[in-house]
Amino acid sequence: MARPSDTKTRIQAVARELFLEQGVQNTSLKQISDRLGITKPALYYHFESRDDLVRSIIQPLMDDLETFVAEREPGDGRRLLEDYFDLIWRHREVIMLVLHAPATLVELDLMDRMWAWRKQLTTLLLGPAPSTAARIHATVALGGMSDCVVEHATLPFDEVRSAAVESALTVLAI
Template sequence: MPSHTPSRRTGPGDTKRRIQAVARELFVQQGVRDTSLRQISERLGITKPALYYHFASREDLVKSIIQPLVDDMERFVAEREAGDPRRLLTDYFDLIWRHRDVLVMIVRELSALAHLDLGERMFAWRRRLIVLLLGPDVTQAQHIRATVALGGMSDCAVEYAHLPLDEVKPVAVEAAADALGLP
């Protein structure tokens, strides 16, 4: 009797993840505004109605790609307590590095993503991180240094996303610590 290997069927979750992966790649390469749902569906070899089955609109698809970053950042700032600033910087860099492709997408398309209210959320996260790093009573100069430190690390995750983590992280974290005047 010939051996028969059953074909592997993909479930709705697999298709949804494939759509998100292809969309993320195209959004990073071309920008959100310059990527059509038709391009995404053609790249996947599915129909546009099949894509609409999983995502009601391009905005829903974009939001589904960005939401894990939002959730991780919300959890990160909520669960942290003041402590070792270098550890916080290191953990923060790990977080933004995991989501670097989404950060690239956001930076490329800030105006196209305004409906997600990311700008205000990002500033709120930064304010919370500054309190965790330096305490609640920071001088204006300390606040500026912390903004440079955190913003610089985010910029490194975007600018050097194509490099290996071990080449970027130590330099970025050390530069952030220097900007903060940490020993």
């Protein structure tokens, strides 16, 4: 018999798969439980709602991003971008999910947290008072890196990382 944590992990994996296939809003808990071969009450034992399940899938990315910016010091832009790329590559399925359903961040009240870590990352890269143009460059660089992990997820990691980081450095003029 599976331990509850194993079942919870299986539920999250199947939910992530279905969310990517058909969208968060178009995926019911019944569809998830059916694919797993468990009852809907068994699913509710682990997750009170679809929002609770979605949050459990997105939360590790949010936590890792917040820890990432909290533990960094301003300095080596290349190293910061390489490490940031590594982090978002590890979470690329969740980023895909969020990009396909951005309203989910609003519904789960996570949008403000996302903007906060993005602002902190920009400050680490550019200092406390960057110009408007520099902030726009940072938006393009960081957003472009996120797009790369989604659009080029099937390519070799090293190839995507190298090109994405070099592009971000060029945009940031670092």
